[in-house]
Amino acid sequence: MRFLxxxxxxxxxxxxxxxxxxxxxxxxxDDINRELVRRQGGYGRGRRMQIEKDQVKILSGVRHGYTTGAPITFVVENNDWKNWTKIMGSAPISKEEEDKMRRRLTRPRPGHADLNGAIKYGHRDMRDVLERSSARETTVRVACGALAKVILRAINVDVAGHVRIIGGIEANVEEHLSVKDIQERSEVSPVRCLDEQAGAKMMEAIDQAKQDGDSIGGVVEVVVEGLPIGLGSHVHYDRKLDGKIAGAVMSINAFKGVEIGLGFEAANRPGSQVHDEIIWNQEEGYRRRTNNLGGFEGGMTNGMPVIVKGVMKPIPTLYKPLKSVDIESKEAFDAGVERSDSCAVPAASVVCENVVAWEVACSVLDTFPADQIEDLQQAVSRQMEKAKGF
Structure with a gap:
């Protein structure tokens, strides 16, 4: 399975x-639109989310409510396009028309792709960079993840995400929560936090950042429950599923770090407090007493819940902009300001959730026969029964 x-x-x-x-x-x-609505929510979102109402149109690959096996096309229209038709149109325009619009961007924003992309592709107007590098692209990545979740639900695999940290404020989260618990509790929190008191402090921190013209980042966590043992592989670097997930999470706009299970904390503990002891019973088969390794050993799933954390930096567009240099005059200026959020961590939790779901679903389809969904369901069920008595 792949997408562009x-x-x-x-x-x-x-x-x-x-x-x-x-x-x-x-x-x-509606399977897709539910996730798009979730992505647009969250405390700290900016004015753009008041303009857009993201709804998908399925244009191919689905007939009468069922996939056909052909490529599937999703389209999400931008409501704001009507205000940008001259600026963003594909038809050629004259230099005079371009000058009249006065929307040429020559001041790169620190932390954005603006300057690097302009140098790489030779753009004197950096709008040609920022329009594609914008996190708005995650809309259709979430749509792909929503499809992946439908596939995973068909084999009884569930995915949930929540926020652990915003602006240095950390949630106190009980261990061993089920995916269902995480889903229910995160959905009622404006910041998608499972700790009500921490959530209130996170909202205060977001308000303060907005008042200061600043932005704040945080840490999100995704949990995947119900996976069979053996997704991924130990035999080569590019077949390790934890590596694929880590790369996918790092590809989300503004994400700067990934942890699986304990992650970096494993460096501070002895091996006896890191590795998960193996147990077995007839009903469940092989399990682990703990889940410090986040559901992975040797690049493969071990049957425990997959736990992934992602670190999101503060959004780089600031209403009190940092210093930059105009690429035409080479003079120092305050960096340009586009519409922005003061904190997008709650929304990023939804994006991360769907990105992880995509990678997991791809691995499932790589591992088992999957021309028809019934083939996949039967193959996964057989493998899970076989693993119990191995």
Missing amino acids: TAGESHGPQLTTIIEGVPAQLRLVE
Whole structure:
């Protein structure tokens, strides 16, 4: 299974084409729209989320509510496009028309792709960079993850995400919470936090950052429950599933770090407090007493819940902008300001959740026969029964 995305932040639409989805999978637009609504929510979002109401259109690969096995096309239209048709249109314009619009961007924002992308691709107007590098592209990545979740639910695998830290404020989260508990509790929190008191402090920190013209980041966590043993592989570096997940999480806009299970904390503990003892019983088969390694050993799933944390830096667009240099005059200026959030960590939790779901679903389809969803369900069930009595 694979996908490509296309589209700009203020272009007419965002598009993704997905190939390799099993046939006969029940799929309707609401399956995707639920996740798009979740992505747009969260305390600290900016004005853009008041303009857009993200809804998917399924344009191919689904007939009468079921996938056909052909490539699937999702489209999400940008409502704000009507205000940007001249600035972002594909038709050529004259120098006079361009000068009249006065929207040429020559001041790169620290922390953004603006300057690097302009140098790499030779753009004197950095809008050609920031429109594609915008986190708005994660809209259709979430749409792909929503499809992945439908596949995973068909084999009784559930995914949940929540926020652990915002602006240095850390949630106190009980261990061994089920995915269902995480889903229910995170959905009622404006910051997707499982600790109500910490959540209130996080909202105060977001308000303060907004008042200061600043931004704050945080840490999100994703949990995947119900996976069979053996997804991924130990035999080569590029087949290790934890490595694929780590790379995918790092590809999310503004993410700067990934941890599996204990992550960096493992460096501070002796091996006796890191590795998970193996146990067995007839009903469940092989399990671990603990889950410090986050559901992975040797690049493969071990049957325990997969636990992934992602670190999101503060959004670099600041209403009290940092210093930068105009690429035309080479003079120092305050960096340009585009519409922005003061904190997007709650929304990033949803993005991370769907990105992880995608990688897990891809691994499932790589491992088992999957031309039809029934083939996949039967193959996964057989493997899980076989592993119990191995």
